[in-house]
Amino acid sequence: MQNQISQAVDKHRDDIVNTYTDLHAIPEWGYQEFKTAAYIKAQLKEAGISVRDVTETGFIAELKGTEDGPTVGLRADIDALPYKNEAGETYYVHACGHDAHATIGLWTIRTLKELNLIRKGNIQVIFQPAEELLTGAKTMIEAGAGNDLDELYGLHLRPIHDARLGQAASALLHNSSGAAEVTFSGRAAHGSRPHLGVNAIDAAAMATLGINCLWANPIDSWSAKVTKIAGGGIATNIIPDRAVITIDMRGQDNKTMDEILSKVKTACKHGAAAVGAEAEIKLLSMVPTSSYTPETMANLEAAISAVLGSDNLLEPIPTSGGDDFHEFKVAYPELKTAFLCLGADLTPGLHDPTMTFDKEALFIGTKILALAIAQRLS
Ligand SMILES: [Zn+2]
Known part of the structure; x- marks a missing residue:
């Protein structure tokens, strides 16, 4: 299954980079992600994947299997950050890599659809607004997102100091x-x-x-x-x-x-x-602080090891940053969670408007998450 997924992702390398480039060109502030949402929804529609609106700019892409099974979620944030230029005008930059997360979320579900890998249960990719405002997850939850999930995976590109390209971990330990x-x-x-x-x-x-x-x-x-x-x-x-x-x-x-x-x-x-x-x-x-589940972490670790080799599976990474991903666990304490920390040789750091990373990470992230989800639902 891993070879099949890797080949399918590699076949679409240009398409995946194009998705990223397009999203990178339309950075939008929290709750204003209208162009971003329209772009992703159009791509999903083209691929024959059903979409459910949850909030004004938040939505869920869904694929259902034919047999009973768990509902597995993947949360991808989609918002960018505001900066001021010398003239005092506000401009926006995808300086936290949420354009990469949205690209990986989109291509994860597209790959699973293309290979027809969802046999049981179903997968939901939650495209979430306003992570940088730290209120987007709550808004989605209040509108009903997450109430039918058994498992939820998150992801974030990591700065070069945390992980190199080709390395990954199954948990990001937020305070x-x-x-x-x-x-x-x-x-x-x-x-x-x-x-x-x-x-x-x-x-x-x-x-x-x-x-x-x-x-x-x-x-x-x-x-x-x-x-x-x-x-x-x-x-x-x-x-x-x-x-x-x-x-x-x-x-x-x-x-x-x-x-x-x-x-x-x-x-x-x-x-x-x-x-x-x-x-x-x-x-x-x-x-809220991070809280993960051994079972889902082990599933993600198996996918990381299969794609990158077990030498490149890192220990959980501590960080003093925060992420509103954990609101889902607070709202649904039974939810099983894990969080892909994706090495991308990202420099100089997150939230720096000159931030850049190796685009190879887009393919790696898609392969790992498609495999992790296929392991649960095939
Ligand atoms: Zn971020």
């Missing part, structure tokens, strides 16, 4: 990460009469100190830090009534993150109260 913005409200007064006002900067400083003094178990990896502080205005003789801080939080697991978030809230509320101000806490983002 939980979150960001919050806190607005402190006090009372403005003349600088000569501070006792008549409530200085919002004092409240922000008290909260910052409280955050710097909080603890979780040092055995677990975690951190919480203030990443922005803003308050005051043009005049130096006004007691400011408003200050804003942002906080970045990291936690090894979801339980640690819950504890940190609760302590951060306490530090802000009571720090503000200590000077007579009020704190309003807005959670900007919160991504």
Whole structure:
């Protein structure tokens, strides 16, 4: 089966690169992936694969076998990142490789269809918007995506420091990460009469100190830090009534993150109260930690070893980044998951607008995922 898949993918090398080049040329920000979605859907239609819309720009491509079996999902994110040029204008770049993920997702299901490899159960490729906003997965789940899945695979190109081209792993160990913005409200007064006002900067400083003094178990990896502080205005003789801080939080697991978030809230509320101000806490983002299943990891590892040789199967790769892929596991705790970390000689790094990688990775990723899914459904 592996030879059959490899030959089919190699036969389409030019087509696969064309798909990538076309998607790379139409980078779009989260929830604005209209051209991207239309392009992928047209390709699926041409290949005779059925498509189900889930959200405005999120959709599922599906292939069904003739016999009963599990429903296996593959999640491919499709959004790009915004940058500003020197004139201050916004432009978009596929600097996180989601164009590659979409290409691999599309060609995985096309290969399985072409070779007629889905005998039992069915495969769903979930084309997901807005991963960079870390809310796309949740939006898809709220609209019903994932509720009929038994297994779900994710994928991400890895920077050259994590894996070389021709190497891969079955798990990317994400920490939980979150960001919050806190607005402190006090009372403005003349600088000569501070006792008549409530200085919002004092409240922000008290909260910052409280955050710097909080603890979780040092055995677990975690951190919480203030990443922005803003308050005051043009005049130096006004007691400011408003200050804003942002906080970045990291936690090894979801339980640690819950504890940190609760302590951060306490530090802000009571720090503000200590000077007579009020704190309003807005959670900007919160991504759960990774959690994978031995069974699906073993399936993916077998496919990696078959395509690349067992010497090129790497250990799970730790990263301090986050991915909203894990929202699926939070929503459906029984879901079995694994995550393909795909070596691509990617330089200089993800989210760098000059990011580039070896396109050979497109073929390797398609071969591995088509085989991993065929192993389950043939
Ligand atoms: Zn990404």
